[in-house]
Amino acid sequence: MTSTGERQGEGVRAGPLWWGRPGEAVLDVGLGLVSALECGWEGVAVAGEAGVPTAVGVVLAALVGATLVLRRRWPVAVVLVGIAVAPAAIGFLLGLVGLYTVAASEVPRRITVTLTSMSFVATFVVMWVRTRADVNGEVGPGYVATLAVFIAVALNVPPVLYGLYMGARRRLLESLQERADSLERELSLLADRAEERAEWARQEERTRIAREMHDVVAHRVSLMVVHAAALQAVAVKDPEKARRNAALVGDMGRQALTELREMLGVLRAPQPSSGVVSGVAAVPVREAAGVAAAVRSVSCGGSAGVGEEGPTLGELRALVGQSRAAGMRVELDVRGEAGVYAAEVEQAAYRVVQEALTNCHKHAAGAEVVVRVAHRGGEVAVQVENGRPCDGGVPEPGLPSGGNGLVGMRERVLGLGGVFVAGPTDAGGFRVSAVLPGAGAAEVA
Template identity: 70%
Template structure:
């Protein structure tokens, strides 16, 4: 079964026609053409009957049957064209030949077959016209040939060219529709991927905010608890030292509140801009976060809380990115917080080394002093996880675990330029 341009155009609208037609409208259209062709051929069959010396009724019936074959043009376009060529000597089937050639050109029949049948139709029409014109027109042979060629070309070439144009236009429309559908699928896929990336970025940002909140609250509040316990123990024995510890508790509380307000302020500012699919404003908070230059003050706070801390810095400090500075600070801060929670009274060593293209840090504590009381600080178990995520997120290396002496060690190495 072959397909024509009209069939292909109807395919997209759904099949609802009888037999080989895709649409009822196509069946009605072909039926109408076949009826007109049958009437035309039946009338032309009268002259054919006179010329052939057969009864008029037989000639009309023959023409009627030939004309009705046009209804098969979508199903068998080659057969319709061959019938038109076969009856051309009887001067029957003008509409049949023209429509048959047009349908053949619009179908998916190989072009070599279309060219062969077109040539055959052209030659048959020329021969018939030449023979009939030579007997009816008193003119020289050249005029007869020219007239025959003109009629043959006029009845053959235009329908074929129109059919080829229609087929090419149909293929172009199908190609454009396919490209539009493909583009729509790609856009849908890109939108899905963008949504996935946005969701991933939102999750990453929420995780980072949670780490920031944990670092700020856990470290400051842990020191406040330690100082409060010391304040309770020495309040009556050493009022001057108690006053000093109370001032330290107040300072730490204010620092914690200040950092919390800064982070909450950034979050509120981001809520005011709902058009942004990913919370990007907090990225700028790296510029305002803590840095390695504040490491001495951080260690001093732990010393003020009664911890024995040694700070060992080696190598000249180069210029690091704000993200690297804050991450290194937070690793040391969280490690010191864990020492306050789990190793009260232990000696702690904080080592910081500036090397070519990277910064290394290590916080190691010895075994806990058995005489020191546990501060009773809660632990959610997220400290080491948060440190590891920070370091690995910048392309660094993170290692933690117990030491042979019964203590604990946290080590990290960060590339100086940020993400590796």
């Protein structure tokens, strides 16, 4: 017997009328027919005792028994009908199934207790009266009362207890199903978010890799073009200087090719896995981070290998010397006592100066450039300022510009929690300034 009067959940019902499934309708109709037959059979005796035509008694009793079909729709009404016909001693199945339905349904427990008490009292009274009439005083009232209580308990308590058990079991299963559905939705949402984070991480690492390649290769190639322009200008007038410039172009070209080859090798090499990592986006994020770290290690200049630190502030003199060798009038002004900075801070400061010098080669040929580095407290400030380009100097080599230099510098500085400012000066030149916290963004946070 399945629980009746159950809440079928919200949504479209699969069965007819108020039934949740076709099988429930078949079961209730079958129970209604059995109950109608039982009541109709018992109605013959009731009609004789009441003095009404047998056909009328049978029909009325069958209608009473057929109300069991409504047990899922109106369980309380079915129990009340069973209590009402208890004096006629009909509706045995109607009473049992009705009480079970009320106990298993979502009817408030106080109503269930009230109906059970009413049914118990009605059964006890009916059995008391009928038993006393049957024994006709042959046994004492104690025996009659005990028998009446026993029959009332047997007819009312088991169906109620079983109904309570089935209702609790159904509610537990529904709760577990809802929890499983909720967990499935959460897992789906987590998977979507993890995929979004993985895509964001891939995009972020692509941007970082592009920035590193731009900073490393563009600077050396720019110097090569500057030296080539100077070589063309002095090839006839000063062969010795032309020879030195040609040697510098060759050296820088080889360095640029070496760095580019190392970067491409890092991008092609598979990243080793460090074990099983939970999370949908763990593998792509780890791989992207590994590639970016390797590219950053390669980008330290020369033939740096994977795992080495990037360029530092101590290498600025060599960087300025390369620009001087290319014919730029550049000064380096360092103030304050250098502190201990995070590796990413020194690398970012170096890249800002490097990119700013590259822009001076591109757009301010012949101009005087000043590189300033200030160590103050727990931060380091760098500034690269050039004057107005000279009209009578070496012709501007016409280097192409992708417009990503200032963007890359700003991303580097802001990513470490620093301040970046760039713009033209009143004297017609251009100034790039950056202030970086010495501890780096990770430690500051």
